[in-house]
Amino acid sequence: MIALDAIRKTYRSGATSHTAIGNVSLSIGDGEFVSIVGPSGCGKSTLLNLIAGFIAPSAGEIRVKDQLVEPGHVPSRLGYLFQKDAVLPWLTVEQNVGLGLRFAHMPAAQIRDKVSSLLKLANLRGYENYFPYQLSGGMRQRTALLMTLACDPRVLLLDEPFGALDSHTKINLHRELHEIWRQLRQTIVMVTHDLDEAVALSDRVIVLSGPPSRILLDRRIDIAHPRDPYTVRETEQFGTHLRALWGVLGKEYQRTPDGTAAILGSAA
């Protein structure tokens, strides 16, 4: 479904250059939920931006659904959720969720039906006419997720989508995301700082090294679905996976100077 072949990405500014991604090859199957973790600045987000076609690789090829990704052209039916929610502040919740459908010239009556069923799905009914500033961060992120889901994406790229939320809201959104994925089986690639989150939700966790990044570990998380993203943390398997991942990631943090205390805390 998603294939990265010998990807390298170097940023140049004047005489200096910074190689964010060294040499990454990766294949992600249909309907797989893959998380990518690694030290800050290791090019995790760069990887997503490359898959979405926002930027061009310096070397290598990316294919989504056997189609070569061309820079500047977002592959069709690809959704992207940013850490900072991207809802449009001048549109109401209802108008925001329907934005992609309006882009696709869907008739207004159909848009209304689809939007209303989506809002019901995410318990946002009653908030149709609210503007984003009237919502909490969690509700805004949920609105952004619905905006994406309205377009029926087959690939979902998530760039630390829960990073800015409090832990209670985060767990709720984990449950929602897990449920949506279980029902619709999109291919999901999630970049995160949070190892717990990665293990709780994914089929596979990939650990990247500091820049220039390469893959240090590609670990399958063989915990059966459906999972409850909260209670799964208490299982023995969860602990085993976490320790194995942390064994690799922890060493990498020691090697790179910018591992933060928050990350150390989350895996302790």
Place this chain on the structure above:
Amino acid sequence: MTISTTASAHVDTAPARQNGLGDQVRIALYQVVLLCVFLGLWEGLTRVPYLVKNTFLDPFFISRPSLIALQLWKWTFGVQAGFLLPHLASTLGATLLGLVVATSTGFLVGLLLSQSPTMAKTLNPFIVSLNSLPRIAMVPLITMVFGLGLLAKVVTAWFVVFFLIFFNTFKGSVSIEKHLLQFCQTLGGTPRQIMWSVRVPSALAWTFAALPNAISFSLVAVVIAEFVGTTRGMGYLIVTALSTLNATEMFAAITVLGLSGIALVAIAERVERRLLRWSPQFNER
């Protein structure tokens, strides 16, 4: 899907509103007191013989509130009833027309230049130098070129207001967050759709935010244009009063201008608030 809705939306509670109303009344009271003190001093001091004789506090120079009120009455309902209105209408008409023309052109040029970094960089020194010109110095030239009528006033207002709107729109359009544009791309938006649904509204927000200032500037520009060459308008009234050394008529005209300014800005703020009702700055105290 099972979810709990974790957030409470902002709700305007009744006590808060009452509190706000109380504040408003209190502030209005302060304003009335301040105005009364100012007018009272003006009225009283211009009646003290010593001050009238030895300082500028002479009704010959600065008139007196009671005389000004009398003059305003004369112009509106008294012996010269109907005298004021055509002048006021002429000034306000030119102000609004200038504002509309300047806002629409400033918005268009701002949006256009924000789309083309090369063009924006090329034109930058020209725009900055035009903006730094003492535009008031151009008023005689504008009058020479566009005649003594409405056109010269509108052109002057445009010249003053255009840059204000242009810079605001430009800034609004280039400061749009990249991830908003990218997100809309993933929702399947074509460049044209993203232009209309993201770039234009984002720039418009900044344009609207400049409206209250723009309307004040427009009024000032029109009055100055009227000083130089015209036979109608509040600026014309002020200049004729000056040439006949009639301080009362001059202050009467200035009072009307001040009140018009307050009314225009209040309207502009109301329009802005309506158009930007999605913005927290107008909804949170």
